Amino acid sequence: MRDNVLVFYSRSVFDISATYKERFNELLKMAARLKDSCLAGERKVAGFTNLIGDCWYAFYHNEPILKGNINRVDDTQYEFIRHLLKNEEYVQWHSLTQGDDLLSVLTSISIAEQLLQNLELLNNDTYAVNSGQELGASTAQMKAHIRQLGETSISMMLQENKKKIRNTKKAVRTVGTMDGKKIENIPLSDQFKLASVIGQRKELQRIADLVGRFKKIAMKKQKMKNQRNMEFRNISTGHEVSRILPLELANYMMRPSKLDFLKRLSEQQTFVFGTKGKARKGKGPIIVCIDESSSMTAIKEQSKAFCIALLTIAKKQKRDFAIVPFATNIGEVVFFRKGQATTDDLIQFSNSFLGGGTNYELPLRESLNILLKSEFNKADLLFVTDGSSFLPTRFVEEFNHLKKKKQFECTAVVLTNLFNAIDLNVVQKFSDRVIEVNELFEAGDAFVL
Structure with missing residues (x-):
């Protein structure tokens, strides 16, 4: 392994301006996965970053043109790119990637990682041939292998990952805009981070x-x-x-x-x-107590999405928003001023889940604490559960007294089915309205608090 490896795009087999080289070097700083794959490649073959830089340019530029004459040093790079440009899979995919920063980088990362896998296999085969001695593939062998891949395997490289790359971009767009912003307003560096996180957390796409x-x-x-x-x-x-x-x-x-x-x-x-505009009852904060007991695990993603969708309503109406997750105990309470949230906030919330039993009193007490600290007197409390819990009479009286004093209302969404035993009498004691549903998609009235 070579030390002091330089990951830098400096030599190209394209008729290319310095601006594009600078752009790729900026992308290396923004996309950690791109840089890591180039670094791993440089440790095997000097000039690997130049090859991947040319792959990126081939997909990003609308009409990439090869140089008429090249240096012998760039022979492997030239042969691979030449075969790439002639490939029918490339021609079809290029119609989508040109001018698209995210798609062209994701495609380049895919090619880099597949080349690395092939070089690793070559190394392993070379070790076997040499009876396990520390004699890996030489640089010349690796370069010859890359040229051979250019002739035979480019179609396979692109075919195997086109769907995955397309789905990743879709996921970045969907997850990145959960907080209400447009994809055009998400910095490219954040889009690359999202692509990496989504690759590790598949449930984010579903949420x-x-x-x-x-x-x-x-x-x-x-x-x-x-x-x-x-x-x-x-x-x-x-x-x-x-x-x-x-x-x-x-x-x-x-x-x-x-x-x-x-x-x-x-x-x-x-x-x-009238001239007063459209009436709206809710003016204060929205507090959502969301059940995260073990029985809610099957609809974990649905419940996370339900809370995030409610948050978008709060953002539109400029209302403070708090989420109180609960099970046996309460989890980390997240508070969004005027409904404002970042993508990182939503990812962190989506990744957490408590599990355990069901305790009504703790989340209701936490809701009172939030309300007592709030500058608003009127609020909407939404309590979502699929389980049952005991509530002391004294606490119910205290809760209802403060509810009247602070002028807030409590709506309970109760998930009922054959597997859940829920005592509605307990829920009704602290709620102004109870919505019984089989699944959260039936709880549309919760969006007009």
């Missing part, structure tokens, strides 16, 4: 997909709520033509009712939309 499903439910419920507010709560009488209800305009258009309409208009008695 992000579920968040999207819950958001659709939330949007539908919010729309229905706003329509009801407009129809039933935000109507008054007046004479401003721009705010007159469509029904009243219909009266004006019909001859039998036209005179009556004009009379009521002059008396400011026609029905008009």
Whole structure:
């Protein structure tokens, strides 16, 4: 193994400007997995980084052009890239990767790691031939092996990982936008970190997909709520033509009712939309007590996504948001000011789960602590559980007293099925409303707190 290995893109077989070399060297700093694979390759074959840099350029640039003359030092690099450019799999994949930083880097990493695997196999075979002596493959043998791979294995390299690369990009987009920001606003370095984390934590993709499903439910419920507010709560009488209800305009258009309409208009008695905007009950913080007992393990990802989707509502309404996970004890309470969260916050929350029994009192007490410290008097508490727990009468009385004093409401979402034994009487003692569901996707009313 060589010491003082330099990971730097300096020599190319393409007609390339210095700007692109600088760009790849910047990417090496941003994408740890790219740098690590290049470093491992340099320890085997000098110039490995240049080869991967050219692979990146071949996929990123819209029309890469090889040099007419090359130095003999670059012969292996040239032959591999030449075969790459002629390959039909490359031509098809290049139509997607050109101009795409993330896809071109992920593809380059994939090629680098597969080349490393092949070189390792060559080393192992060479050891075997030499009866186990410390005689690995020479640099010349490795370079010859890379040239041979260029002729025979590029299609296989691309075919094996296209689907994986595409799914990784989709996962980066989905997970990265869980907190509501657009993918264009996520720094490229963060996208590379996400790609690495997602590779290790497959459930993040599933949670992000579920968040999207819950958001659709939330949007539908919010729309229905706003329509009801407009129809039933935000109507008054007046004479401003721009705010007159469509029904009243219909009266004006019909001859039998036209005179009556004009009379009521002059008396400011026609029905008009109000000016206060769409009414919304919730104005204070949202606190979610989420059951993480062992019985919730089967829907762990669903429950995480449910909380994150609720957080997006809080962000939109600029409301403080707290999550209190509980089982036998309470877990780490996470608090999001005005619903603001980073992708790292959401990943950390998604990766944790308590397990154990069910204790109602501890999360409810923690919720009171949050409320007592809050600058808001009104709040919405959402209590989600699939289990049962004992609550002392004295605590229930204390809780309900403070609930009235602080003017907050408690909604309980109770997951019921044949396997869960839940005493609804206990839940009803501290809740203003109980929503019984078989799964969280049926708890759409929770999104209009």
